[in-house]
Amino acid sequence: xxxxxxxxxxxxxxxxxxxxxxxxxxxxxxxxxxxxxxxxxxxxxxxxxxxxxxxxxxxxxxxxxxxxxxxxxxxxxxxxxxxxxxxxxxxxxxxxxxxxxxxxxxxxxxxxxxxxxxxxxxx
Amino acid sequence: xxxxxxxxxxxxxxxxxxxxxxxxxxxxxxxxxxxxxxxxxxxxxxxxxxxxxxxxxxxxxxxxxxxxxxxxxxxxxxxxxxxxxxxxxxxxxxxxxxxxxxxxxxxxxxxxxxxxxxxxxxxxxxxxxx
Numbered sequence: 001x002x003x004x005x006x007x008x009x010x011x012x013x014x015x016x017x018x019x020x021x022x023x024x025x026x027x028x029x030x031x032x033x034x035x036x037x038x039x040x041x042x043x044x045x046x047x048x049x050x051x052x053x054x055x056x057x058x059x060x061x062x063x064x065x066x067x068x069x070x071x072x073x074x075x076x077x078x079x080x081x082x083x084x085x086x087x088x089x090x091x092x093x094x095x096x097x098x099x100x101x102x103x104x105x106x107x108x109x110x111x112x113x114x115x116x117x118x119x120x121x122x123x
Numbered sequence: 124x125x126x127x128x129x130x131x132x133x134x135x136x137x138x139x140x141x142x143x144x145x146x147x148x149x150x151x152x153x154x155x156x157x158x159x160x161x162x163x164x165x166x167x168x169x170x171x172x173x174x175x176x177x178x179x180x181x182x183x184x185x186x187x188x189x190x191x192x193x194x195x196x197x198x199x200x201x202x203x204x205x206x207x208x209x210x211x212x213x214x215x216x217x218x219x220x221x222x223x224x225x226x227x228x229x230x231x232x233x234x235x236x237x238x239x240x241x242x243x244x245x246x247x248x249x250x251x252x253x
Binding site for chain 1: 235236239248
């Protein structure tokens, strides 16, 4: 197969697990696309990298949290998890702090991602 | 070209709805086809049938309806995002035992799969958010 795009959909996630609903609704879009057989890549940028932190609790905020959803990604064949390396550094984190195996991307590599997907959705 | 709009911002809270409407009008004025406006995240509030803004402000809900009537643009609302925010059509209101409904045609409640299909089938999907 010589598809020009490695994946149909790139979902860019720029918000953490709590405080807003952006991450949850972004992940919902990714899961639905994957359930319909589309190839999906996730790109965690900025505060979004904190979504992947290990040992998250649902907490007292009355929100469901998103770590359970992230744990299900493999079941949906969403295995391309891209992370902005500079954002991780800004938060004093390394890939070892994250709950899933990810690929760290430089700013240059990130810039190439939208063009490598047929559709980009940003949350 | 065949366009679609994804609107993620709530009306009267941020600029997104106003900008999306102006972009929509500019598209059809230029002879493009605007297939669908898809409302997701806080954008679902644009479908609120009961919106009653002051008379000296643009009526955003009515403006979407007018766009749809004039140009056949579909107005699709993510059902999961809508229901959790209290936006229900008559059918969903009955199903959930609620009195009254807050969404009516030409807005239609639909699934996120529609958004993905739309994004992949149109020439351009343009997102407006806060």
